Amino acid sequence: MNEILKILERDGRLTGKQIAAMLGKTNDEISDAIAEYEAQGAILKYTAIIDWERAASERVTALIEVKISPQRGDGFDRIAERIYQYDEVDSLYLMSGSFDLTVIMSADSMRDVAEFVYAKLATIDGVTGTATHFILKKYKEKGCVFKKPEQQEERMIFV
Amino acid sequence: MIAYNSVLSENVKSLAPSGIRRFFDILEEMDDAISLGVGEPDFNTPWHIRDAGIYSLEKGFTKYTGNAGLSRLRSAISEYLTRRFQLAYDPVSQVFVTVGGSEAIDLAVRALVDPGDEVIIPSPSFVCYGPITRLQNASPVYIETKAANEFRLTAEELRAAVTPKTKLLVLPFPNNPTGGTMRKIDLEAIAEVLRGTDIMVLSDEIYAELTYGSRHVSLANIPDMYERTIVVNGFSKCYAMTGWRLGYACGPTDVIRQMLKIHQYAIMCAPTTSQYAAIEALTNGDGDIEFMKNDYDQRRRYLYDGLRSIGIDSFEPKGAFYIFPRVSGTGLTSEEFCERLLIEDKVAVIPGTAFGPGGEGFIRICYAYSMQSLAEALARMERFIKRHGTGRPGTVAPTLGVL
CATH class of the missing domain: 3.90.1150.10 (Aspartate Aminotransferase, domain 1)
Structure with missing residues (x-):
């Protein structure tokens, strides 16, 4: 029933009834499956992808490379937990390569980002270095292109 | 004035x-x-197909191709038809590239139908078969398919419509507008009517990839039908390439040769950019x-x-x-x-x-x-x-x- 997840990942607003029709299942089968996915945490949350710029609201997004020294017993996890607890942090990934963690955060201003980095992030025990990159323009997020597609000229064609 | x-x-x-x-x-x-x-x-x-078209433009491939289309494309079509529908056509003598499936339909009718001939057309169906038949001063003979038969063409209906003047049967399945399809068993019954006659078949298989439940079967796969069937297909519906205007026809060498002759005079060749994109579609588009x-x-x-x-x-x-x-x-x-x-x-x-x-x-x-x-x-x-x-x-x- 991974089909349900694929459908919801593309459009989380479809109703159980609609999905049932799309997949040729009963309403109960779909609502049970969704409840199960929610219970096991496969479905974490339903949300919207927002273009804040188009909503005429200033938001700053930054990608921060973080170097940490892993700790005996906990590896990277404990420090990661201390970082993701902050509401400012949207995403956090453990990386391979020349740094350890990627933090993606958004804030109302560059100043807020800077403050978070030097006052909170950099001072966490075990964090040995940070490099902050500001995102200049968003083109695509979660499969969604930010620019509205240009429409081809209207056609009246009979096929 | x-x-x-x-x-x-x-x-x-x-x-x-x-x-x-x-x-x-x-x-x-x-x-x-x-x-x-x-x-x-x-x-x-799909982007990789568009990208292949763009790339061909960057490389300056903007001239005519051969009349029948790029040989690499014809080979790719031949391989595709074998892979997806178990059809065997020689890419050199039995396949050529057209401006959409529509051109292939037009050419098949023009290459086969003389004034006074009858062309059997299951109906409701795509709008072009009748008018193209009339342009040949030939007569469309419509068979009304029935909802009760799931809009299939039945052998009885076909048998009743055949006359000594019947030259061509159009087989438009999977069907626009009904969504009807022909199963192998239905095609075998149709074949039984056609066997021993000289009636040719234009099998418009533009929706062949879009069947739900079971795979499309071509009439050309039914014994004795290969020799009388012209298979028409294209890129519009299965690869979402309607605006590229690209299709193809496959069939017996003698028929294809005559169709290609009209194509040479009327069209020269299908659009070059589209042909390069189509190679990518067939190669990496399943x-x-x-x-x-x-x-x-x-x-x-x-x-x-x-x-x-x-x-x-x-x-x-x-x-x-x-x-x-x-x-x-x-x-x-x-x-x-x-x-x-x-x-x-x-x-x-x-x-x-x-x-x-x-x-x-x-x-x-x-x-x-x-x-x-x-x-x-x-x-x-x-x-x-x-x-x-x-x-x-x-x-x-x-x-x-x-x-």
């Missing part, structure tokens, strides 16, 4: 213009109408087909289910991306239904009558539209049906003044 009426070809003048121009005129005036009328994929051409087909299938089920729940019954379509429900229970003709639905509730669908004999009482809805469009269209149609009734027990009968 030239009296154009007297200089224009009688043959061309006698062709009826497409019956739904009027709807387009109404539709053009509306800004909040939902159109489920145009039969084409709502997907863009996954795109599966992805889009799966999506259409979901919308097909959704629309079929939704129409039933608002009281509109339909044959459950097995192919293409159309559903062809019966609306005669409303007491309206197909055209009245479509015109009122458009004016009153702003949903554009096509009257079944636009697809030839047998279409009265039905409408064609294309479901290659977004789920949001389909959901909104269903909500609007439900309002419409509540006012007009469907004649089905339990739904509201048409009552004056109930608005």
